[in-house]
Amino acid sequence: MPTTAVASARKILTSLHDVMASRSNAQAKLNTVVEVIGEGLDSEVCSIYLLREGMLELFATRGLDQDAVHVTRMALGEGLVGTIAENVETLNLAEAATHPDFSYRPETGEDKFHSFAGVPIVRRERAVGVLSVQHVDPRRYDDVEIEALQTVAMVLSELIDNAGLVDEEDAFGLSSSLTGPEQLRGLTLVKGLASGNAVFHQPRINIEHVMAEDTEAERQRVYLAFDRMREQIDRMASQAEFGVGGEHEEVLQTYKMFAYDEGWGRRINEAIDSGLTAEAAIERVQQRTRMRMREIDDPLLADRMHDLEDLSNRLLRIVSGQLGTAASMGLRNDAILIARNLGPAELLEYDRRRLKGVILEEGSLTSHVVIVARAMGVPVLGRVRGLRTMIREGDHLLLDCEQGVAMVRPAQGMVEAYETRFAKSRERQAAYAALRDVEPFTRDGTRITVMINAGLRDDIPNLSLTGADGIGLFRTEFQFLVAATLPARERQTRLYRDVLDAAGDKPVVFRTVDIGGDKVLPYLRHDDSDGEDNPAMGWRALRLALERDGLLKVQARALLEASAGRTLNVMFPMVSEPWEFDAAKEVFDSQLAFLKKQKKLLPEAIRYGVMLEVPSLAEQLDVLAPRLSFLSIGTNDLTQFLFAADRSNPKLAERYDWLSPSIMRFLKRVLDTIANYDIDVTVCGEMGGRQLEALALIGLGLRRLSITPASVGPIKELVRRVDVNEIEQAMSGWLASPPPNLRKALLEWASEREITFE
Ligand code: PEP
Ligand code: MG
Secondary structure (H helix, E strand, O other): OOOOHHHHHHHHHHHHHHHHHOOOHHHHHHHHHHHHHHHHHOOOEEEEEEEEOEEEEEEEEEEOOOOHHHOEEOOOOOOHHHHHHHHOOOEEEEOOOOOOOOOOOOHHOOOOEEEEEEEEEOOOOOOOOEEEEEEOOOOOOOOHHHHHHHHHHHHHHHHHHHHHOOOOHHHHOOOOOOOOOEEOOEEEOOOOEEEEEEEOOOOOOOOOOOOOOOHHHHHHHHHHHHHHHHEEEEEHHHOOOOOOOOOOOOHHHHHHHOOOHHHHHHHHHHHOOOOEEHHHHHHHHHHHHHHHHHOOOOHOOOOHHHHHHHHHHHHHHHHHOOOOOHHHHHOOEEEEEOOOOOOOOHOOOOOOOOOOEEEEEEOOOOOHHHHHHHOOOOOOOEEOOOOOHOOOOOOEEEEOOOOEEEEOOHHHHHHHHHHHHHHHHHHHHHHOOOOOOOEEEOOOOOOEEEEEEEHHHHHHHHHHHHHOEEOOOOOOOHHHHHHOOOOOHHHHHHHHHHHHHHOOOEEEEEEEOOOOEEEEOOOOOOOOOOOOOOOHHOOOOOHHHOOEEEEEHHHHHHHHHHHHHHHHEEEEOOOOOHHHHHHHHHHHHHHHEEEEEEOOOOOEEEEEEEEEEOHHHHOOOHHHHOOOOOOEEHHHHHHHHHOOOOHHHHHOOOOOOOOOOOHHHHHHHHHHHHHOOOOEEOOHHHHHHHHHHHHHHHHHHEEEEEEEEEHHHHHHHOOOOOOOOHHHHHHHHHHOOOOOHHHHHHHHHHHOOOOOOO
């Protein structure tokens, strides 16, 4: 802000401070305020319009006819004042009457005033009123004057809030700006329908005080906050998890650029000089940038704007000490969570009963946060651009993860249509639930084993709810992700024992911890892992577990003890070479020997298996197979490695298809190799839970799937319509000479047989 603007804003603010501290009533204060501002800006007219019952009402004026006060009312979007409020934008006109939105109000006696400038009075991102000035001379107001007006409008918003001059409903409800319904498109990451109110994972900060008592103290607060923010950004840059959770290198570079941008800091300082608190100054500068950027129609700049918003919010959180996420404050109603991206552990912090859906700006089908959401039965829409500018905290949202859209502030008609679809979806769910006790046999009598993937105590009931054949993948690391510290052996044993108890005769396959990649534990960090460029291909899963063998030893003991007197199925993730399996088994063998020596009750049988996720293992399967009881194909990781396409990278989310001939041929070779041994083969990646993909897998010869619980019904339904012979024949033709689009070929094949998909 130029010095003169600072000076005039400061002068006005000092007078406003006295007005606000006075004991007069709100109306009297407003009457004084328009005088102070009018005088300060040397303006013949100064008026304040505030929202009341959805209309902008003239509350106080200097220069216009006093009889118009509380009489002149305008709808949002009506006239210049309505336009300013609706668009939350500033207008600065030399000749007001020439503006297309100008609407003449004779009762105000404004005909003699030619120039007009108005700024929105903003409260929690919505315009709750308008502050305007008018002049007889037809001249545009200087930038300096506009700046001062905007700063004053911020202070006014505090006065208005304190005096309760605007109803809650007007301030935050449907009658202010950004009120109309909007439809946002995205990529369905977890299917389903949901209704709830928008909750920002990183809530916006409420600025309590706008006017500073002690400018020097405010300046210090901003300095310290900048220091802390820069430290945070530098730390992010050096941490392994950065880039995995979806915050990418590019973003980091922009963050750094902004965090160290002197211009930004200087503008905040100037706003403090004009009399604002640290919080208000940050917000003031942010508002100004927002307004400037709005005039520039450039998508690249818009993206950068998001980054600056993020950073500005981060600075606000630091300075105000409001550091928690929405999870730490607890969800009060049915909520749809809004975030740029999330880690799996962050999602798990939310109350499952209230969390109805998630909308992400990023996200991909196999990122772990999405897998966790799928396991929680929470629909997720990803890759929604402009998310945080279109949705306001508390907005009603309908999430339609069948069509890949989110309806923001839906009209009544939409809500009703949605209710009908919701009822239909419930009917479908009921039909699937009815298949609970139906064994999945194909039309020609082949039994397909359908198991579920699980990882938390809360997942256990899914086994009986779905009637699945067992738990084909128990992701033990989820227990580690939700804990603040490494779970003690006793706690691990208890969980494993409870899972086995609940499963009864049905098998449970425990996978040893798969930490690393996008599953980061803050309490477990490798000295050299900071700054890993490719954590998914780095120090994770068995690689980490073999090095930190204390961790694996504890887990082995817990699994062996929990399985006393029963069968333990244990499998190792990310095995790349046979020796890794041997080394991991060795840890179990030594723990078993220890328990034997202690005369403890041992498992009745131990079955060892590996996950096939790293392509290199496929080349040595014949070497390892004689030592295995089972093999589980983790197609999530396998495909990212086959295609060299990071599973967490939103830019690649739609690039490669699971139904690519490359994957099909690869899987077929694996199955052919394994056919020579007496080994169970299961697919436990996300593709097995999708109907068309499952059809292809059955066509390849797979008979065992371990999938997300919500998919058990749809997959059983599919199995009952398939003739194994037919699909195997078709698949072998496609493998020999791949069609240009295998997905399309499969769909056509299915539709000829009246097999439909959800
Ligand atoms: C996989 O990689 O396919 C898998 C099932 O394991 P996760 O998704 O936990 O990495
Ligand atoms: Mg995996």
